[in-house]
Amino acid sequence: MIDVEDLRMVYRTSGGDIVALDGLDLHIPAGEIHGIVGPSGAGKSTLIRCLTGLARPTSGSVRIDGQEITTLSEPKLRRRRRSIGLVFQDVNLFLSRTAAENVGYPLRIAKADGVRREERVARLLDLVGLGDRGESYPHQLSGGQRQRVGIARALAAEPPVLLCDEPSSALDWATTRQILELIARVRDELGVTVLIITHEMSVVRQVCDSVSRLERGRITESGRLIDIVSRGSSALAAELIPLASPPVSLAHAHIEASLSSTRIAIPDALRVLADLGRSSTITAGTIETIAGGSVARFQLDVPEADRPGVVRRLSEAGLRVEAAS
Numbered sequence: 001m002i003d004v005e006d007l008r009m010v011y012r013t014s015g016g017d018i019v020a021l022d023g024l025d026l027h028i029p030a031g032e033i034h035g036i037v038g039p040s041g042a043g044k045s046t047l048i049r050c051l052t053g054l055a056r057p058t059s060g061s062v063r064i065d066g067q068e069i070t071t072l073s074e075p076k077l078r079r080r081r082r083s084i085g086l087v088f089q090d091v092n093l094f095l096s097r098t099a100a101e102n103v104g105y106p107l108r109i110a111k112a113d114g115v116r117r118e119e120r121v122a123r124l125l126d127l128v129g130l131g132d133r134g135e136s137y138p139h140q141l142s143g144g145q146r147q148r149v150g151i152a153r154a155l156a157a158e159p160p161v162l163l164c165d166e167p168s169s170a171l172d173w174a175t176t177r178q179i180l181e182l183i184a185r186v187r188d189e190l191g192v193t194v195l196i197i198t199h200e201m202s203v204v205r206q207v208c209d210s211v212s213r214l215e216r217g218r219i220t221e222s223g224r225l226i227d228i229v230s231r232g233s234s235a236l237a238a239e240l241i242p243l244a245s246p247p248v249s250l251a252h253a254h255i256e257a258s259l260s261s262t263r264i265a266i267p268d269a270l271r272v273l274a275d276l277g278r279s280s281t282i283t284a285g286t287i288e289t290i291a292g293g294s295v296a297r298f299q300l301d302v303p304e305a306d307r308p309g310v311v312r313r314l315s316e317a318g319l320r321v322e323a324a325s
């Protein structure tokens with residue numbers, strides 16, 4: 001549904017060229033919720049601007065639902081843009097219009113007939129849980145409710161793709177959860193493909209099927225969450241199941257063990273760890289729910305002499321083991 005190939009974006013400034021995207025490839029199948037994470041300045045906003053056609057890339061290809069975006073003329077691009085739903089951190093609703101009028105605005109621009117418009121607006125307000133608030137003005141709604149109106153408005157023209165740029169970073173934790181649940185429902189009920197730009201791993205854990213890390217204009221790691229967490233020595237895996245790292249004493253070996261509950265049940269894994277004996281200490285541990293299943297990661301200190309035996313026992317029990325050399 002979203003196909004980006006060898007995308008380059010170079011900003012020409014008086015101080016020299018700035019390479020914001022440097023040969024970026026990204027392929028997101030229909031119906032997937034994909035997260036993009038990366039440090040400030042990595043090129044996330046530039047990527048969104050290229051996907052929507054708001055910025056013309058220097059080279060490369062962007063195809064959405066089979067349609068090449070980069071070569072479209074300006075009028076065709078404007079029409080095309082209506083079929084990409086956009087959700088931003090700042091919702092930017094029309095303050096003098098009701099929630100229903102805000103949601104119906106894209107349909108009015110597209111000259112949809114009145115009856116169809118009203119039906120669709122009512123359906124969308126129901127979908128986002130604001131069926132009874134259509135007549136409310138933005139100042140009468142909470143931040144989370146305004147974001148729901150923004151999501152309903154983004155879906156008005158029935159776009160196959162929803163691009164969300166930090167959709168929840170202005171919201172508190174509980175409201176964020178609700179907005180992410182809504183995004184998941186939108187995908188489940190409407191089959192929309194969703195791309196979420198975020199700096200919060202908790203957002204990725206809660207709602208994404210797959211994730212990419214963007215660094216200095218390139219995708220450095222990408223994959224389905226469940227595959228990433230079972231990969232060894234992955235930066236994204238470490239961010240998805242983080243561990244506080246206490247100091248390791250010199251006489252001990254440092255071992256990390258991780259598992260997903262599809263391979264070994266968490267209580268069984270805990271029993272294996274407990275049976276290692278008193279000389280092995282669990283110094284940190286995390287259990288997270290990812291893609292509907294449990295994953296866990298533990299850090300152990302074991303006496304150097306016991307290391308081969310401990311690695312063997314953990315591996316035989318089905319845990320993935322990494323031992324620091």
Ligand SMILES: Nc1ncnc2c1ncn2[C@@H]1O[C@H](COP(=O)(O)OP(=O)(O)OP(=O)(O)O)[C@@H](O)[C@H]1O
Pocket residue numbers: 011012013018019020038039040041042043044045046047
């Ligand atoms: N209009 C512009 N002109 C010149 N340089 C730009 C422009 N927009 C972005 N850049 C530069 O391109 C690079 C990528 O910026 P971008 O805003 O895409 O990153 P980002 O990952 O979205 O960062 P953040 O998370 O801080 O918003 C940065 O070095 C930035 O300074």
